[in-house]
Amino acid sequence: MRIKEHFKKLTKKANKIVITTHIHPDADGIGSQIALCMALRKMGKDAICVNEEPLFERYKYLDPDNIVLGLEEYKAQYDVEQEIDLFIVADTNSLPRIGTNVQQLVLLSKDLLFIDHHPCPKELQAIHCIDTNTAATGELVGGLIEAIGVEFDEAIALALYTAIIIDTSSFRYPTVTGNTHALVSKLMAAGVKPPEAFNLINGTKKISHMQLLGKVLSSAQTTKDETIAWICLTEQMIENHESDAEDTHGFINHLLILDNIKVACMFRKIGKQVKVSLRSSDDSIDVGIMAQALGGGGHNHSAATVVEGELSDVVKRTISKIEKMLSQV
Incomplete structure (x- = not known):
């Protein structure tokens, strides 16, 4: 209730809103x-979404x-010196994560508001719209x-x-509640068709993508x-199979059906670094804490970090550390 009242108060007095x-x-x-911006525009607000980079082509169907x-598009179309009444950051509670250039817009803003469900200090949670018990930022925004x-x-x-099906990996994480599905029911009543929505975001795949998944x-x-x-x-594997790195995020979830599994990991080489993704469907295993210990962060069931080094070395070191951490659970 506090979160909703805080949001209503800030949006009521604001006209120019950047998200x-x-x-x-x-x-x-x-x-x-996008959903938040559309809703605020329906209220008559001068709302716009501004990200560090333009929207990827694959997501443009969400933004009719x-x-x-x-x-840069924003600078070309708007007076960037104009004061912003409310600057909203969705799906993170860390200003460095929005990009060094977009951060400059915060200096022109009267009010700053985080809308998020990721873990954060209680002091930050107290003055923003942050609910760590919500399954998805999309659920909170709804x-x-x-x-x-x-x-x-x-x-x-x-x-x-x-937003919700991506954040919950199609409702498979333990944070999903009856409230999540109650909201989904309302979204379906508004016209969403789940099979269609699933296919739109996941796209149709070429046989090369299926072969990459099989190889992995x-x-x-x-x-x-x-x-x-x-x-x-x-x-090289992704390139050889004419695939997109964006399409590999869900590969790790296939490991969660294994017998005895507690922690699933995916190691993806990116230049001189390795992105380490962690998943768990066991409430007693907090991979967010594990990721923090490895220099990253995230939720208790879904987290990640980036590590410098060669792939084989990073795998060996990381698995050894996770084994040690699991031994303390």
Whole structure:
């Protein structure tokens, strides 16, 4: 209730509103900011979405009104010296994560508001719209849109539904509750068709993509007790199979069906670095804390970090550390 009242108070007095999300955004952040912007425009607000980079082509179907601009596009179309009444950051509670250039817009803003569900200090949570018990930022945004009295139309509903299915890995994480599905019911009533929405965000795949998935899964490994399983991806593998790195995010979830699994890992080489993704469907295993110990962060069931080094070395070191951490659980 406090979160909704705080949001209603800030949006009521604001007219010019800028909404952003984290750099390298995926559909949970993008869908959340688009839905929120559409709703605020229905209230008569001068709202716009501004990200560090332009919207990826694959997400443009979520933005029929072209309300998401890259920073350079925004500068070309708007008076960037004009004061911003409210600057909203969706799907992160860290200003460095929105990009060094977009951060400059905060200096022109009267009020700053984070709308997020990621873990954060309680002091930050107290003055922003942050609910760490919510399954998805899209779920939180849906509740805020209802709080300001805006009805879901099909475009808003599709953006929210897409944000939720991505953030919950199609409702498989333990943070999903009856409230999540209650909101989804309203989104469906507004016109969302789940099979269609799922296909739009995941896209149709070429046989080369399926072959890449098969190659990756066929080389999956586990520890002796099978509590940790992992897969590896290189840039060359993705290129050879004419695939997009964005389409590999869900590969790790295939490991969660294994017997005895506690932590699933995916190692993806990116230049001189390795992105380490962690997943767990066990409430007693907090991969967010594990990721923090490895220099990253995230939720208790979904987290990541980036490590410098060669792929084989990073895998060996990381699995060893996770084994040690699991031994303390």
